[in-house]
Amino acid sequence: MSSPTETVRELQARIKAMQGTRLESRGLPTHPAIASLLPGGALQQGAAYSVDGSVTLLMAMLAGPSAAGSWCGVVGVPEFGVEAASHYGIDLERLVLVPNPADQWLAVTAAIADVLTVVVTRPPRQASDGSVARLAARLRQRGATLIVLGPWPQTDAMLSLSHSRWSGIGDGHGHLAAREATVTVSTRAGARPRSATMWLPDREERFVRSHPVASLDEQRGTMLPNSALSNTGLSNTGLQNTGLQNTELPGMGQHDEERREALAG
Numbered sequence: 001m002s003s004p005t006e007t008v009r010e011l012q013a014r015i016k017a018m019q020g021t022r023l024e025s026r027g028l029p030t031h032p033a034i035a036s037l038l039p040g041g042a043l044q045q046g047a048a049y050s051v052d053g054s055v056t057l058l059m060a061m062l063a064g065p066s067a068a069g070s071w072c073g074v075v076g077v078p079e080f081g082v083e084a085a086s087h088y089g090i091d092l093e094r095l096v097l098v099p100n101p102a103d104q105w106l107a108v109t110a111a112i113a114d115v116l117t118v119v120v121t122r123p124p125r126q127a128s129d130g131s132v133a134r135l136a137a138r139l140r141q142r143g144a145t146l147i148v149l150g151p152w153p154q155t156d157a158m159l160s161l162s163h164s165r166w167s168g169i170g171d172g173h174g175h176l177a178a179r180e181a182t183v184t185v186s187t188r189a190g191a192r193p194r195s196a197t198m199w200l201p202d203r204e205e206r207f208v209r210s211h212p213v214a215s216l217d218e219q220r221g222t223m224l225p226n227s228a229l230s231n232t233g234l235s236n237t238g239l240q241n242t243g244l245q246n247t248e249l250p251g252m253g254q255h256d257e258e259r260r261e262a263l264a265g
Helices: 004-026 053-066 080-086 102-113 129-142 216-220 226-232 255-263
Strands: 048-051 072-075 095-098 118-121 145-151 157-169 175-189 194-199
Touching: 048 053, 053 072, 053 080, 053 118, 053 145, 053 157, 072 102, 080 095, 080 118, 095 102, 102 118, 102 129
Parallel strands: 048 145, 048 157, 072 095, 072 118, 118 145
Antiparallel strands: 157 175, 175 194
16 A cells, blocks of 8 residues: 555656646647747647737737637727737637726636637736636636736736837838837746747738847847947947937828837737
8 A cells, every 4th residue: 555655746746747748738829920939839728928018919929829710809908909900810700809898807808718719808907816816727627828918927928028129211201111029938937038039010011030039148148349339439338328219200190100009009
């Protein structure tokens, strides 16, 4: 007869083996521009992810599962544009929108998770620990994937944008055509954050990589030495004092402002 200690170890081994098998079989089709940044190389059923404020990045995460036939729901994001979503490959015939759930956002999110594969929600306020735990249990039970626009206490990975740069504007002419940005993914597991530079979107309204995946430590080593800039009269630190950051672009009209708001999120 096994001792209690041996029994516990045997159960732990069996649970670990079962979890490993489930995780390998629970990956969702994920857009290739995003997939390699995520734990396991794909969105996982039963998992929760958070996106730091970008509706465009949110659409990039939905594009893969939706194009593969999964039903998706978006709760509490009234600015989620169906025209932009369609351009980015999201199937509108398998998309459920609940723009203004008000105080019922959590109940609506949980109900949609019962029937849809991927659910997006934006909490108007912080949820209680008990509510978060019950929703997490329902996601695991139903095999649904949750993407939260904003912070979430039990997120498996958090995605954020930085170093965003638009192109298409000339000297007093043109319009916003493409945006290049760095996407960084941090996880609860304590692994180093991973990042990649990609077009969100490019000039053909596609999500594509512009640079390979790198850890943040690798990216910090890419700054040019001041000697390489000596002929320009600038330095890495001096660039911050040029007054070129966060300025209005000349010639930007109403159309460009609307396009930037629709695409940038």
